[in-house]
Amino acid sequence: MRYADEFRDPDKARTLVAEIVRLAAPLAADRGRPLQIMEVCGGHTHTIFRYGLKAMLPQELIEFVHGPGCPVCVLPMGRVDNCVALARNPNVIFTTFGDAMRVPGSHGSLLQAKADGADVRMVYSPLDALQIARKNPGREVIFFALGFETTMPSTALTVLQARREGIGNFSLFCNHITIPATMKALLDSPDLMLDGFLGPGHVSMVIGNRPYDFIARVYHRPLVVSGFEPLDLLQSLWMVIKQIAEGRCEIENQYTRIVPEEGNAQALAAVGEVFELRDFFEWRGLGSIEHSGVKMRADFARFDAERKFSMPHLTVADPKACQCGDVLKGLIKPHQCRVFGTACTPETPLGALMVSSEGACAAYHQYGRLTRTAQPAAAASA
Amino acid sequence: MCLGIPGRVVEITDAVNKLGLVDVCGVRRQINLACVVDAEHSVAACVGDWVLVHVGFAMSRIDEHEAQLTLELLEQLGEAQGEINAMQPVT
Numbered sequence: 001m002r003y004a005d006e007f008r009d010p011d012k013a014r015t016l017v018a019e020i021v022r023l024a025a026p027l028a029a030d031r032g033r034p035l036q037i038m039e040v041c042g043g044h045t046h047t048i049f050r051y052g053l054k055a056m057l058p059q060e061l062i063e064f065v066h067g068p069g070c071p072v073c074v075l076p077m078g079r080v081d082n083c084v085a086l087a088r089n090p091n092v093i094f095t096t097f098g099d100a101m102r103v104p105g106s107h108g109s110l111l112q113a114k115a116d117g118a119d120v121r122m123v124y125s126p127l128d129a130l131q132i133a134r135k136n137p138g139r140e141v142i143f144f145a146l147g148f149e150t151t152m153p154s155t156a157l158t159v160l161q162a163r164r165e166g167i168g169n170f171s172l173f174c175n176h177i178t179i180p181a182t183m184k185a186l187l188d189s190p191d192l193m194l195d196g197f198l199g200p201g202h203v204s205m206v207i208g209n210r211p212y213d214f215i216a217r218v219y220h221r222p223l224v225v226s227g228f229e230p231l232d233l234l235q236s237l238w239m240v241i242k243q244i245a246e247g248r249c250e251i252e253n254q255y256t257r258i259v260p261e262e263g264n265a266q267a268l269a270a271v272g273e274v275f276e277l278r279d280f281f282e283w284r285g286l287g288s289i290e291h292s293g294v295k296m297r298a299d300f301a302r303f304d305a306e307r308k309f310s311m312p313h314l315t316v317a318d319p320k321a322c323q324c325g326d327v328l329k330g331l332i333k334p335h336q337c338r339v340f341g342t343a344c345t346p347e348t349p350l351g352a353l354m355v356s357s358e359g360a361c362a363a364y365h366q367y368g369r370l371t372r373t374a375q376p377a378a379a380a381s382a
Numbered sequence: 383m384c385l386g387i388p389g390r391v392v393e394i395t396d397a398v399n400k401l402g403l404v405d406v407c408g409v410r411r412q413i414n415l416a417c418v419v420d421a422e423h424s425v426a427a428c429v430g431d432w433v434l435v436h437v438g439f440a441m442s443r444i445d446e447h448e449a450q451l452t453l454e455l456l457e458q459l460g461e462a463q464g465e466i467n468a469m470q471p472v473t
Contacts, residue, residue, distance in 0.1 A: 043385050050459055097437070098468060124468040125438025127414060150386075154439040157416055161399065202386060205434075205442055228385070228455060258434070258442055267417045267441065357461070 008051075008230060016234040017056050023238075023245045024061040027195075034063040036193055037240055038186075038330060040179065041200035042070035042358030043228055049367035051230040062237070065330030066360035068182055068286065069200055071147045072099045073352040073359040074328070076282045078314030079175055080105030086142055086173065086309060087118040093136060095129035096144040098122045099356050104349060106316045110144075126158035126172075133162070133170035142305045146175040150202045152294070153267035156274040159296070159303050173305040174296055177281060179203050180211045181292040187219045189329055196240040198233065199225035201255045206271075208263030209251050216249045227255040274300055284318060284352050285325030324351040327360055334364035341365060386436040387456060387465045388449035391415070391428045400425050404435060407453070407462070411469050414439045 028034050039045055045066045048054055054064055068074055080103050087094035087110060094110070101111045101122060114120035119139075123129050126143050133141035145155040155172055162170045179200060186192055199212060204225045215223050222243035226236035236254040243249060253259055274296060281293025296304040305311070318324060322344070323337040334340055334353065344350035346362050353361035389406035391413075396402075402425070404413040415428050418440045432449040433440035444452075456462035 046459055046461075047455075122468075124470075127412075127438045150441070151437055153417055153441070154414075154437045157414060157439065161414075164399075202436070202441070229451065257448055258444065264417050264441065266420065270416070 012231055013056070013234055016231070016238050020234070020238050020241055021058060021061060023241045027241070027244055028061045033193075034059065034061055035195045035241065035244065036063050036065050036330065037196050037198060037237060038065040038067045038194050039198040039226075039233070040067035040069045040183065041198075041203070042067075042073070042356070042360075043201070044069070044198055044226065044233060045360055045363050046358055047228055047230060047233055049363045053230060053233060056234075057237075062241075065194060066327070066334075066363075067197075067330075068186070068283070068328045069148070069179070069203075070353070070356050070358040070360075071151075071177060072103060072356040073324075074177070074283045074285065075100070075103055075146065075175065075352060076284045077105050077316040077318065078282065080109065081107055081314050081316060082311050083110055083144055083173065084108060084113045084118075086305065086311070087113045087120050088116075089140075089309070091140055093119045093121060093132055093139050093141045094144065095121050095123045095132060095141060097124075097146070100144055100146060102349065103352050103355050126155045127161075130158050130162055130167065130170055133167055134165075137169060139169060140308075141170050142309075143170070143172050144175070145172040146177075148177055148179050148200070148203050149206045149271070152176045152271045152275065153206060153264070156270040159274050159300060160270060162303060163300070168302065171303050171305040171308050172296065174275070174294065176275065177283070177293045178277075178291070179207075180214070182283070182286075182289060183212075183215060185286065185289040185292065186329065187215070187221070191331060192329060194221060194330070195244060196221050196249075197223040198236050198240065199223045199251075201225060201227050201258060204253075204255070204259045204263070206264050206267050208261055209253055209259070210262070212251045216251050220249045222249045222252070224252045225255050225259050227258065273297075282315065283328075285322075285328045287325075319350055322351040324353050324361075327353055334361040337361070385456060385459075385461055385465075386434045386441060386452075387462065387469075388432055388444060388452045389413070389435050389440075390449075391431045391433060391440070393429060394425055397425045402428060404433065404440065406435060406469060407466050409466050409469050411438075417441050418443050 129143035224236040224239040275294035278293045353359040389404040400416045434442040
C-alpha cells in the first residue's frame with residue numbers, strides 16, 4: 001500500500017463531503033449565498049486545484065476564496081525595483097530564491113536585470129548566499145529575504161551565523177511579511193464576507209496557534225490550521241463548517257502532527273532577536289498594511305541592506321489593467337480579471353499572482369480550465 | 383519555497399553551528415538543525431531523524447510515515463523535483 005492512500009481514500013473523502021454538504025446546506029440557505037471560506041496559504045490553493053476539491057463541493061454551498069498566502073505574489077513593484085537597482089551596482093552580488101526572479105517591477109524583473117549583465121544568482125537557501133559572501137570578500141553580497149513566518153527563521157539564523165563569523169560583506173534586503181496582520185487587514189476590509197478560514201500549516205508550525213486568537217475573539221470567525229493532503233483540507237473544511245453550524249468560533253488545529261500549539265521556540269527566538277515589526281508594509285494589490293512586515297533591529301544595522309545602501313522608498317502603482325488586489329481580497333476570481341490568460345500568462349506575467357506556482361492565478365491557469373468547462377456557471381456566480 | 387521537503391539526517395558535520403548532512407531523495411546537503419535541537423534533543427541525537435527541510439533549515443522533526451506522505455504529495459503536485467534540483471549545493 002502506498003503511504004498516502006489513507007489521505008487520498010475516496011470513501012473517506014465522500015463521507016466528509018456528504019457531512020460538509022449536510023451541515024452547509026441550511027447555513028447557505030440562511031445566507032442566500034454560499035459559505036465563503038478562505039484558504040490563506042498558496043500551498044493549500046495548489047492542493048485544492050490539483051485534487052479537484054472545488055469540483056467535489058456544490059458551488060452553491062461552498063466557495064473557496066483564495067487568500068494572500070503567496071509571499072512572492074504580494075511583493076509590490078517598488079520593492080522589486082529596489083532589488084533591480086541594488087543588483088545593477090557592479091560591486092554587488094544579488095542573491096535570491098528562484099521564485100522571485102520573474103516577478104515584474106516597473107523596470108523589468110531580476111531575470112531581465114541578470115540578462116542585462118547584473119550579477120544576480122539564484123540560491124536554494126540564505127546559507128548559500130552566506131557561502132557566496134565568504135568566497136567573494138571583495139564584493140557585497142545581498143540576500144533578498146522574503147516569505148512569511150515559514151522562512152523568517154532561516155534568514156534570522158543566517159544573519160546570526162554571519163555575525164558569529166564576523167562576515168562584513170553580507171546583508172539582507174528584508175521583505176518578510178507576517179500572516180496574522182494581513183488577515184486582520186482582510187477582516188477589516190468592508191467588502192469582504194468571509195465565513196471562516198483554513199489556516200496555513202507551515203507558518204503555524206513556526207508561530208503556533210495562539211497568534212490567531214483575535215480572529216475568533218474579535219472578529220468571531222472560525223479558523224482551522226490545516227495540513228496539505230487533500231483529506232487534510234476536507235477535514236479542516238468540515239471542522240470550520242461544524243463550528244459555524246454549532247455557533248462556535250474557535251481556533252482549532254487539524255495539523256497536530258506538524259503544528260505544536262506554541263510553535264517552534266528556537267525559530268521564534270531567532271526571529272525575535274534579529275527582526276522587529278515595521279509600522280507599515282506595502283503589499284501588491286492590498287496597499288499599506290499596519291505591522292504586516294518586519295525589519296532588522298538596529299543591532300543588526302551592518303547586515304541590513306536598507307541601511308547599507310541608499311534605497312529610495314518607491315511607491316509604484318500596480319499596472320492599471322491588473323486586478324491582483326481584487327483577486328487577493330476574494331472580490332473576483334482569477335479568470336474574471338480582464339487580463340487573465342491574455343496579457344497576463346505564466347510565461348509573461350503582468351501581475352504577481354501569475355508568477356509563482358502557488359499564486360491563485362497561476363493555479364487557475366494550470367488547472368482551472370477543466371473546472372470552468374465542467375462548471376460553466378462558476379464564472380457568472382462569484 | 384514554502385512547502386518544504388522531508389529528508390533524513392545522515393551525520394553531524396559541525397556540532398557547534400548545529401549543521402548536519404541531510405539526505406533528501408538521494409541528494410545530500412548540509413542543513414542547519416538549530417530549530418529541531420533543544421534541551422531534550424541534542425545535535426548528536428538528530429542523526430537518523432526525519433526532518434521537514436525549508437530553504438536549508440530543518441524546521442520540524444517528523445516521523446517516517448509523515449515523511450513518505452509529504453514526499454508523495456510533493457511528487458503529485460509536481461514540486462518535488464524542482465526542490466531537489468534547487469538543493470544542489472553552491473560550488
